[in-house]
Structures are given as structure tokens and as C-alpha cells.
Amino acid sequence: MHAMTFTFSDLVPALPEIFVLVMACAILLLDVISKQRTLSYTLTLLTLVGAAALTFFSASGAPQYAFGGQFVDDMMADVLKLMTYLASFAVLVYSRVYLTERGLFKGEFFVLLLFATLGMMVMISANHFLVLYVGLELLSLSLYALVAFHRDNARATEAAMKYFVLGALASGLLLYGMSILYGLTGTLELNKMAATVYMGVGNPMLLSFGLVFLVAGLGFKLGVAPFHMWVPDVYQGAPSAVTLFIGSAPKLAAFAFTMRILVDGLQPAVAEWQGMLAVMAVLSLAIGNLAAIMQTNIKRMLAYSTISHMGFMLLGILSGTFAGYSVSMFYAIVYVLMSLGTFGLVVYLSQNGYEAESLDDFKGLNQRQPWLAALMAMLMFSMAGLPPFVGFYAKLSVLQALVGAGWLWLALVAVLFSLIGAYYYLRVVKILYFDTPHADAPILSGQADSRALLSINGLAVLLLGLAPQGLIALCVYAMQMSMQ
Amino acid sequence: MTEGLGIGVLSLAIWVPILVGVLILITGGDKNAEGQRTLALLGSLLGFAVAIPLWTDFDAGTAAMQFEELARWVPMFKINYHLGVDGISMPFILLNSFTTILVVLAGWQVIKERVGQYMAAFLIQSGLINGVFSALDGILFYVYFEAMLIPLYLIIGMWGGQNRVYAAIKFFLYTLLGSLLMLVSLLYLFFQSGGSFEILTWHRLPLAMTAQILLFVAFFFAFAVKVPMWPVHTWLPDAHVEAPTGGSVVLAAITLKVGAYGFLRFAMPIAPDASHYLAGFMVTLSLIAVVYIGLVALVQSDMKKLIAYSSIAHMGFVTLGFFIFEQMGIEGGLIQMISHGFISAAMFLCVGVMYDRVHSRQIADYGGVANKMPMFAAFFMLFAMANAGLPGTSGFVGEFMVILATVKVNFWWAFLATTTLIFGAAYTLWMYKRVVFGPVGNAHVEEMRDINGREFIVLALLAVCVLAMGLYPLPLTEVMHASVDNLLAHLSHSKLVP
Numbered sequence: 001m002h003a004m005t006f007t008f009s010d011l012v013p014a015l016p017e018i019f020v021l022v023m024a025c026a027i028l029l030l031d032v033i034s035k036q037r038t039l040s041y042t043l044t045l046l047t048l049v050g051a052a053a054l055t056f057f058s059a060s061g062a063p064q065y066a067f068g069g070q071f072v073d074d075m076m077a078d079v080l081k082l083m084t085y086l087a088s089f090a091v092l093v094y095s096r097v098y099l100t101e102r103g104l105f106k107g108e109f110f111v112l113l114l115f116a117t118l119g120m121m122v123m124i125s126a127n128h129f130l131v132l133y134v135g136l137e138l139l140s141l142s143l144y145a146l147v148a149f150h151r152d153n154a155r156a157t158e159a160a161m162k163y164f165v166l167g168a169l170a171s172g173l174l175l176y177g178m179s180i181l182y183g184l185t186g187t188l189e190l191n192k193m194a195a196t197v198y199m200g201v202g203n204p205m206l207l208s209f210g211l212v213f214l215v216a217g218l219g220f221k222l223g224v225a226p227f228h229m230w231v232p233d234v235y236q237g238a239p240s241a242v243t244l245f246i247g248s249a250p251k252l253a254a255f256a257f258t259m260r261i262l263v264d265g266l267q268p269a270v271a272e273w274q275g276m277l278a279v280m281a282v283l284s285l286a287i288g289n290l291a292a293i294m295q296t297n298i299k300r301m302l303a304y305s306t307i308s309h310m311g312f313m314l315l316g317i318l319s320g321t322f323a324g325y326s327v328s329m330f331y332a333i334v335y336v337l338m339s340l341g342t343f344g345l346v347v348y349l350s351q352n353g354y355e356a357e358s359l360d361d362f363k364g365l366n367q368r369q370p371w372l373a374a375l376m377a378m379l380m381f382s383m384a385g386l387p388p389f390v391g392f393y394a395k396l397s398v399l400q401a402l403v404g405a406g407w408l409w410l411a412l413v414a415v416l417f418s419l420i421g422a423y424y425y426l427r428v429v430k431i432l433y434f435d436t437p438h439a440d441a442p443i444l445s446g447q448a449d450s451r452a453l454l455s456i457n458g459l460a461v462l463l464l465g466l467a468p469q470g471l472i473a474l475c476v477y478a479m480q481m482s483m484q
Numbered sequence: 485m486t487e488g489l490g491i492g493v494l495s496l497a498i499w500v501p502i503l504v505g506v507l508i509l510i511t512g513g514d515k516n517a518e519g520q521r522t523l524a525l526l527g528s529l530l531g532f533a534v535a536i537p538l539w540t541d542f543d544a545g546t547a548a549m550q551f552e553e554l555a556r557w558v559p560m561f562k563i564n565y566h567l568g569v570d571g572i573s574m575p576f577i578l579l580n581s582f583t584t585i586l587v588v589l590a591g592w593q594v595i596k597e598r599v600g601q602y603m604a605a606f607l608i609q610s611g612l613i614n615g616v617f618s619a620l621d622g623i624l625f626y627v628y629f630e631a632m633l634i635p636l637y638l639i640i641g642m643w644g645g646q647n648r649v650y651a652a653i654k655f656f657l658y659t660l661l662g663s664l665l666m667l668v669s670l671l672y673l674f675f676q677s678g679g680s681f682e683i684l685t686w687h688r689l690p691l692a693m694t695a696q697i698l699l700f701v702a703f704f705f706a707f708a709v710k711v712p713m714w715p716v717h718t719w720l721p722d723a724h725v726e727a728p729t730g731g732s733v734v735l736a737a738i739t740l741k742v743g744a745y746g747f748l749r750f751a752m753p754i755a756p757d758a759s760h761y762l763a764g765f766m767v768t769l770s771l772i773a774v775v776y777i778g779l780v781a782l783v784q785s786d787m788k789k790l791i792a793y794s795s796i797a798h799m800g801f802v803t804l805g806f807f808i809f810e811q812m813g814i815e816g817g818l819i820q821m822i823s824h825g826f827i828s829a830a831m832f833l834c835v836g837v838m839y840d841r842v843h844s845r846q847i848a849d850y851g852g853v854a855n856k857m858p859m860f861a862a863f864f865m866l867f868a869m870a871n872a873g874l875p876g877t878s879g880f881v882g883e884f885m886v887i888l889a890t891v892k893v894n895f896w897w898a899f900l901a902t903t904t905l906i907f908g909a910a911y912t913l914w915m916y917k918r919v920v921f922g923p924v925g926n927a928h929v930e931e932m933r934d935i936n937g938r939e940f941i942v943l944a945l946l947a948v949c950v951l952a953m954g955l956y957p958l959p960l961t962e963v964m965h966a967s968v969d970n971l972l973a974h975l976s977h978s979k980l981v982p
Contacts, residue, residue, distance in 0.1 A: 387626065387631050415665070
């Protein structure tokens, strides 16, 4: 059990992580020497591309364990990591001009972003409570720093503070839950824990107790109700470019985190955590959708929308079936795609000294920039779950898994809250198309790179909606290969 | 079952308008308005032309689905791209493609801002509605059914009247509520049928009575809102009043029919026992629509609102015809649907013609229009008479068939339904009298010019349709006969789980 001798073959599954770590350190050093920010920027982009290549070519199908079983490289991890690189890449492209205009285009941003990405990669591939925790903290600490990155901005600092305090509390809860489970099962390795729990634990009460702490900690990190309080404040307070980042890739890591703990580690206790997730999911759908209606700040509105989307994603996991896990993964990926596009547009419109913060700033965008308005409208319809956009299939597949697992009432609840949710997405479309623009709306200058990527992002939402088979099949396949 | 290589007629009918719509959007902003109009007209004509084989090559002798196309779309969820039409759905595709031409023509001069987006929205909408009528896969149907809300939402909100935002959002949310409940029932049926989204498989699926009733209720919410039946009709007057003329035409002529069609394709054949069980309820709602809404129409002072209420009353006839389970009733209902498609389109276009000149929908702002617009007054007269159900026009045929069928079932139902002939005549002709006859009401009317060539073509086309259908409806009933027979035979067998 304690055969912890490292061999070179141990390093192979972790190659992408090692590569990102080395590059992040290199960029950190280089940035001190060189005054060329563009160089750091380009290197960061290249790092992500390189990591993607490494992950892609090392994908073998069957799960590969390393470091004495603490680390796993399976298909689910590969797919999620690739999506994570993609999201981080898009964040960099979307926020280049935004950061430059505000004097934030600094090496620290790139390094922190890379470390956060590394943290997510570790979380995605962890097969051990400690590794999970290390990955999570790496991500969280980088994010705290990123939120406070605009140092002189009082609101951002406050948001970072709030994020840090609540995040630390959540980490504490997680650690507490982990230690209870360790005491109960004698292992921190997820596979072994599942086997031990399956055989039956001495004190089922203690198992539930530990689970409550774990699920509460997960709830914080996912940002689902009733542990969602930090989400709106952080989303609103952070610089838009950082909100864009927080709102995208970490959701994939949070999904993987939940899957690793609850499914890989505690699948035998599924009956215990299903109920907890059901309560969290319903509360998130209710609070997220209802509170979003009242918002006038778009970042805050999208924060509440995130809460409801994460609740919807939980519905798939709590169905407790293989199909449910696969479609949750599909949902997470689709959500990240939509979230990237939406926040990307918010960032894009915040240029020339203008902050696109309030919903009113989007008034009559169709008359100023019809193409951007069309992209935003497509993203909104997709988030609302309307066909023919991919958001519809994400919702449909989760509902299908729920009904298939016999949770008809939950499906009905989810559907009713989707209707409420549709209202505020429609309101955004109304603002884009039916209202007339402010006279002082800024002239948008061209940013060919982010405009092109935004277009691809928006069109992907439509095209994946017309042909969703590929992505769904990929998720199901990845889940199949990982859970055999 | 043809699984041919080429693109089928139905696919063309769906995708030609959509692609032309996208093309118009690509051609850019308002600089190119004239070109966009022309492109839209060509697109709508082409869309109608590709749909014509549906009529000419249709085999009226069979109730089976024709022009079928089947391809796997999302195999992971067993969703198929499955299209096909029978005698019930085929006429609506033609009606829709035809109406699109009228709508493009109607917006020709009136719409001056964002012309390309306006035209594109209508063309895309037209393709999506063709999809609704030809989908044989539950999810495919749902995709079209929902997606068609988007263009209409934008049309009402962008080119509508004063209170357009309220109307657009109300319209959207109302219809979305119903369809989301339907989505859950589609998923339920998927699992009950052992993993199939095929509508025709669902028709044969045995179901317990409780399940049937719940399904029927879910479908009822989806489709009754669209029809709209009393008491879920309140979105319609708002939407109609605020929508631009083209939007009102499409709403009245086509989207209302989607609701009624849904009853025939989903609710009744999937849950036949529940349909029989709840028939009294449905008939009651229909009669309330006919009588009560007819009276409501009488007191309207806004012409568009009046026509909107009259639409609800006429659609009450349709659902009445369906739920008496008589061949003549269902056929009458279908005829009434198509006839109402022509008449309501014509009525809204007539109001649009006047609105373009005076910019008012209030009856009180008119009077003596006949003095200034004699040609228009003649057309308007014809359509008003048709709306009142005058024999010789298409409005008479459907209503008469439904009443005849209802007498067989229950005299008092028929008695109540017949009041429509009085109320319908009352509200339509009274409005006509106040608007068209009498001395010239005010300076605005004094300045009105008679219809131009474009408006003449639009109204003349509709007049021909209304008269042709009224005088010789046989070809249409012949097309429907086999399918309606089949449906009734299907409905007469219980599907209860033994």
C-alpha cells in the first residue's frame, strides 16, 4: 500500500501538469527580466496549446494511475482538461485589450492564470483526497489574488476579501469531512474508499456526518445554494476579465471535483448524498432564477444565472446513473462555452474607458453592432434552453436522465424554474433589440482576435445545437472509459 | 418509407426559406434594403414553389405518411430527423408557404427600418413552421415548435406598436409554459415506449388512464395556449394589437393552427381514452370561446383587437369540431382552420392597409372610407362577409360542417355554436359599417388613397382563395378524408393497458 517509489513511468500521465508548472515558473522569471509583456502573453498562450497537445496525444483510453494511485489520467480527465485549456485560452484572448487599457496587462496575471489552470488540472486528475485538496487550494489562492488584481479598486478588494474568507471556511469544511471519512475508512485514496464503504462501515451515522461536511464544502466551491452568497459579490466586484475566468473553466474543475469525491469515492453511499444534492439543486434553481430577475447589473445577473445552472448540473449527478454523470459533464462543458461567450462580450464591450456593467449599457446594441447583438442573443437563448441552441440539449439530456432515473417531480421542478429563468434572458434580448441605444454609448474599435473568437464561440452554440451528437457522444464515451 | 439520397420535398420546404433568410441577414444593413426586399420575395416564392409537389404528388387514397424522410440526428438520444405529412398536415404547409409571400408583400413599403432583419425573421419563421407540421419525431417537433417563438418574439418586439415589449414577453412566456410541460411528457413517453421519440410509435403505445389524463393535460397546456382556448387566450389580443401587420397575419393565419394541429397529432391519438373522457370539458371550453368571446368581440373599439377576439371564437369552432369525434366535425374543423387562415390574414391586411394611411386602429377614427377607397371597400366587404360566415365564402363551409356534425351529437351544443352566425355577423358587420360607410369621418380619412397595385395583388389573391374554397371545397376535403378516417378509427379503440 505504501509503495511510494517514484519511477519515470509515473511522470508520464502527469506530463501536462509538469509542463504547465515548468512554463509558469519560466514565465514568472522571464517576466522579471524582459519588459516585453507581449512575450509573456504569447508564451502563456503557447503553454496552453502545448499542454493541449500533450494531453491530446497522451490520451490512451484506459485510466492510468501514477504516484501510487494518487493521480489518475482517464478519458474524463482528458476531455475536461482540454476544455479547460480552451477556456483559459479564450479568456486570455478576450481580455487582452481590457487588461491593457486598465494597466493590468502584467506578467502576474498570466502566471496566476496558469497556476489556476494547473490547480484545475490537478483537481481533475486527483484520485486522492490530499491531491484534490492541493489542487483546489492552488486554484482558489490564484483566484483570490486575481480578484484583487485591480489593487486600487475598493470593490474588487472587498470582493476578494469576501471570497477568501468564505473560501477558507469552505476549505475547512472540506478538510473536516475528509478527516472524518479517513477515520472511518482508513484511506484517503478514492478508489479504496469506495471499496471500503461498499463493504460497509462500522458507523453509518459517522459516514453521513462526514458526507454533510464534504457536500457543504463542495456546495461552496460549486457556488450552489445555500452556499452561494459569495458568487454575486465576487462576480460583480472582480474585474470583468477575471469574472470571465472565474465563470468559465473552474466550473469544469468543480464538476470533476464533485465527480471524484461523490462518484469515484462515495458511489456506494449514493442514497445518502442524493437527497442532499436534490435539496441544493432545487434551492439553486429557485434562488438563482428568482434573484436574477431583479438584477440591473449584468455581471450580477449572470452570477445568479450561474447558480441556477450549477443547480441544473447537479440534477444530472444526483440521478445517480451512468447516463446522469455523462450528461452532467455535457452540461458543464456547454455551460462553460456559453459563459465564455457571454462574459467575453461583456469584456469586449468594456473598452475605450467604458465599463459595460449595467444591463442598460447593452441597450439597442442591435442598432450599433448587429453581429455582436446576434451573438449575445444566441447565447441568451441558449442559456434559456431554447432550441435550436445547444443549451436546449444540455437541459434536455439532464431532464431525460432524471426522468429515466425516476425523478419525474424533480424534472417538473427544473422545467418550471427554467420558465422563470427564460424571463430574464428574454429581457436581455429585449434590451439588445427593442430598446434604443444611449447617446453616449462608446464607439467600438475593432479587436480582430477577440471578435473572431467571439464569433466562433457564438456560432458554436448554434452549430452544436444543430448537430449535438458529437459532443454528447464524446462525453458518454469519456465517462464509459473512466468508469469501467 | 423512402430513405433517398436527394433532399426531400419537405426538407426543401423547411430549409429553403431559412437559408434565404440567413442569406438576407448576411447581406448587411439598411443600405441594401431594396435588394433585401427582392431577395425576400424571391425566397418566399421559391419556398412556395418547392412545396407545390406536396399537393400535386399527394396520394389522397392513403392515410399513411407521405414524402417521408428519415435520418439519424442525435443517435445518442435516439432523436431522428423524421419528416412526413398526411392529409391533415399537408395543407398547412402550403398555407404557410403561401402566407409568407403575402407577408413579405405586406411589409414591402411599410417597414423602413431594419428591413433585412424583418424579412429574414419572417422567412426563417416560415421554414420553422413547415418543420412543425412535418416533424414525425417528438423532439424534432419540439425543436421547431419552440424555435418558431424566437422570430415572432423579435418581430413583435422590434416592429410592434406602443406596448410591444409587454406583448412580446407575455406572448413568449405564455407559450413557453405550455411547451415546457409538453417536453416533460415527451420524455415520459420516451421511457414508456422503451426508448423511442417516434410520434407514430407513441400512437400505438398502450397507456393507463391516469397516465393518459396527465399526458392530455400537459398537451392541453401546450396546445390550448397556442390555439388559444378560453381561458388561456389573454396573450393573443395583446400580441395581435402590438404586432406589425405581417406579425398579426402570421400569428392568426398560421401559429394558431399549430395548436389545433397539436391536438390532432399528439393529444388525441396518444391519449384517446383521456380525450373521450375529457371531451365534455373541451367542448365546454370551445363553446365558451364561441359564445362569450364572440360577445367580447362585439364591444371592442380597436379593430385589431376585434379581429383577435373573432379569431379566438373561430378557433373555438375548430376545437369543438375535433372533440365531438365525428368525421364531419374533424374535417369541418380542419377546413375552418384553413379558411380562417385566409380570412384572418385578409382582415389583418385590410386593417394594415388603413393603418398605414391613418396610423390608427380605433374604429372611431374612421368612417366613410368607402367614399375614398371604393376598391378597398369592396375587398374589405368580401372578407368581412366571409368572417361572418356567409355561404359561398370559405367561412361558411367549415362552420356549417361543424354545426351539422354537432347536431348529431347534441342539439344544445349545436344550438349554442350556431349563435356564432349571429354574433359573428354582428361584430364584423357592425365594425364594417362604422369604418367604411357613412359620411367621411375626418380629415385623415379625407386624405386616404385607394389601394395600390401591390396591395391589390395581395388582397386579390386572398379573395380568390376565399371564394374558391367557399364555392368548391371538395378537393380539400378529399385530401383529408383518408387521414381523418384513419384518425377516427384509431380514436375508437381504447388504448388502456389491459
